[in-house]
Amino acid sequence: MTAPRFQPYIPPDFCARLREAFLRIGYDADGVLAAIGGLAHAALTRDEPELAYRASRDAGELGTVIRLFLLGSAESATDAKAALAPVSLDEALGTGLLRGEGDAVRAGFDVRPHGDEDGSWWVISDLEPERRRWLDRELSTDHVLGIGQASMSLVRATSRRPVGSLLDMGTGNGVQALHGSRHAERVTATDVSERALALAAATFALNDLDVELARGEWFTPVARRRFDQIVCNPPFVVGPARVDFTYRDSGLGGDDASALVVRQLPGFLEPGGTGHVLASWLHRDGEDWIDRVSGWVPPGVDAWFVQRDIADPGLYVGTWLRDAGIDPRSPLGREQAATWLDWFAENKVDGVGFGFVTLRRCDIDNPTVLCEDLRQAYDDPLGGEAAAWLDRVTWLREHPDVLAERLVVPDSVVLEQIAAPGDEGWQPTIRRLHRTDGPGWQHEVDELVTALLAGCRGALPLSDLLELLAAAHGEPIDELTDAALPVVRELVRHGMLVPASEATT
Structure with a gap:
């Protein structure tokens, strides 16, 4: 494991023993599914935990860990100690993995299995708002988000062809780097948040992965370096220039964060290298969104913008308020919504587009830049299509007749x-x-x-x-x-x- 230049919250030697415990009891993606069954697992993904609670009662030590980390329940200290051995209870409490509650303990972090077709990992992040109520405090600015729909959509939109080097810029909990480790020989992960890097380091240690970590804004930590592939889930939330949460707010106004990434990313690619980005863009009265985003692309770069959704400003604001655990009906919710909606009105914003950007450094005078709507449902991952799209663009370029x-x-x-x-x-x-x-x-x-x-x-x-x-x-x-x-x-x-x-x- 590459030693980071900061103090991790959960040390690597502790993570090694925790991995041993999880392997012993079968706490992985397949093990959880087998323990609680398909119906309970499906209900859990819908935030309906009761079936999983019931099924976990007969799952022994695995059931204890499922209730601790997936269901957020308080478990007896004795049961938790047995389930997590060889990790001691004092170690678990000392690192913050568990928190005491009388004679019981609760999870201090979200630690959950995450799998793909080739196996399973564990991902460590902060507890989500609904699981933090017992802590009696609001989300911190440096809150580290768990695996959400945006993260998984980028996972599915990323090409998985073998590469030598991969950069996960804005790694958060590290999930993009985990998937990148399947097809990249070397993985580098960066973030502006020290807390995010600490939890990502723990995620990589827990999975026994060697990932280079560096802290800094945007591409500063990798200045003068180039990569074969860059994956980026930036803080792309559109609105006033502010930072409530580093995982979603960049401090830049409007869609400037997405524009910055699209403009700068190709400069850190090897010739022929590719980038995959989640992005948002403004739909403004009297302006074509295609003209807006295509203007972000630097010369010598193939670019494919795929718009998956357009959100009404009111819906957009309400969604992100709830994301932060803020009730839109509360005084704070109404105050923040008013500020946000006023900004949209002042800037003539009638919608916010969301989608994926595929970039390739081609270093030619006539690159292909294409912007498309893709708002229908589909099942296949978009990453394979993105790679094939680049292949087809190359074929057309090489066969002009x-x-x-x-x-x-x-x-x-x-x-x-x-x-x-x-x-x-x-x-x-x-x-x-x-x-x-x-x-x-x-x-x-x-x-x-x-x-x-x-x-x-x-x-x-x-x-x-x-x-x-x-x-x-x-x-x-x-x-x-x-x-x-x-x-x-x-x-x-x-x-x-x-x-x-x-x-x-």
């Missing part, structure tokens, strides 16, 4: 047609392509494009297919080609047309 290429419609693409009754029977009014994998792209197409795609079976180059189509429909070939090429390139970028040489059989 698409007319000479043989293309294929993959089996994952289907055509939906909606017809209305007419004088000559049912007449198609909508033709829509659906990609049934990945993010489920959809494209509405006309009759000629539908006919062109029917011929894309890899036997003839696109130019020949267009000539046949023009002859069959009496269309001028030049006009048909000019109209078809932008559609073809867009379908290639979305994986709905692929080179015949890359098509699977």
Whole structure:
């Protein structure tokens, strides 16, 4: 374990013994699921703990740890001591892992299993607001957030191709670095918060991972260094320039935090290196969000902005107040909401966009910068699609004469047609392509494009297919080609047309 330059809250030797205890009792992602069952586990993810409480009663020492760290209950000191052996109760209390409550103890930190398809880790963070009521104090500015929806969405949006070096900028509890350790030879994690780095260090020690840690704002800790991949979940909350909580507030006004990361990140990438960022951006009256965010991208960088949601200012403010454990109905909640909403009104903000940014340092004069809406539900992780999107952008760049290429419609693409009754029977009014994998792209197409795609079976180059189509429909070939090429390139970028040489059989 690389020694950090600060005093950890939970020392590495303590973490080693705690890992031994967790392994002994089976406190991991699979063990918890087996102990409480699928129904209770699903209810727990909905913040409905009673089924898990009941199921844990028959799980012995594992049940004790589940109730301590996942359910927030008070457990007898005797039971906790037995469950956590070889960790002593005095050690657990001394590090803050547990807190005394008479003859009982409660968790002082959130320590929970977190798994992927290859195994399980443990992640240490501060207790969330609903679990802190017994402490009788508000969240501190340096509160270290647990694994939330934003964290997991970035996990799923990150490419997992092997790399030599990875930077997790703004590591928080360290979950991005954990996932990065699966595909990166070397991982560096930074944060502005000493408390976040302390808990991240404990997370890495608990999982026996060697991660380089450095403290500082933004990219300052890694000045003059470059990485093959950078992952960043920045403090992207949009609003007045203030810092209530370091995990979400940057001290910069509006969407300047997201803009800063997008502008500066490529300068810390090796040539061909990639970045994956969670970001927010303003939707302002009279301004196109695409123009706004594309202006953040520096020269020589491919960029793909995927907008997943647009929040109404009122909804946005209420969501983040509750995130901080503040009741929007309370005097404090109303005061903060008023300040926030006034700022939105003064800056003509009618919505806040949220999504993912994929960046690649390509060092060319004509990079691809694309901004898209992707607000439909989908199941597949976006990280694989982001890597494939970059591949397809490269292919288009290396094959500027698409007319000479043989293309294929993959089996994952289907055509939906909606017809209305007419004088000559049912007449198609909508033709829509659906990609049934990945993010489920959809494209509405006309009759000629539908006919062109029917011929894309890899036997003839696109130019020949267009000539046949023009002859069959009496269309001028030049006009048909000019109209078809932008559609073809867009379908290639979305994986709905692929080179015949890359098509699977």
